Amino acid sequence: MSGGYRITVAPVAGGWSVRCDGGLQPLHFLSGARAEQQARALAERLSLSGRDAQVLVHDRTLALVGAARYHAAAQRDAPPI
Numbered sequence: 001m002s003g004g005y006r007i008t009v010a011p012v013a014g015g016w017s018v019r020c021d022g023g024l025q026p027l028h029f030l031s032g033a034r035a036e037q038q039a040r041a042l043a044e045r046l047s048l049s050g051r052d053a054q055v056l057v058h059d060r061t062l063a064l065v066g067a068a069r070y071h072a073a074a075q076r077d078a079p080p081i
Contacts, residue, residue, distance in 0.1 A: 004052030004072075007039045011060050018042070036066075043070040 007020045009032070016035035018027040020042060029035040036057050043053035047070035057066035 004054060005043070005046050007043055007053060007055045008058070009035045009039045009056070010058040010062065040068065043068070047071060048073050 005021050007018060009016060009018055011017075011032070012028065015028055015030045016032045018029070018035050018039045020026075027035070027038060029038065036055075039055045039057070043055050046053040050072045052072050053070040055066075055068045055070070056064060059065045
């Protein structure tokens, strides 16, 4: 995905991590469901701020089990089409 943020949910020792391109610090959670929820919330915020984002969710074996794209929301001051 070019020009957007990749947000990855994956298992780590003691829980789950949410990592995002762009220099953001990783987040850590005990619950995989909570990690996925926060990854999707982050992607939604990035989308609303005009940035594309993609969430990739891995299971305990590191297999990719889910993916979602969040397209950049149109800027409010953009001229109507």
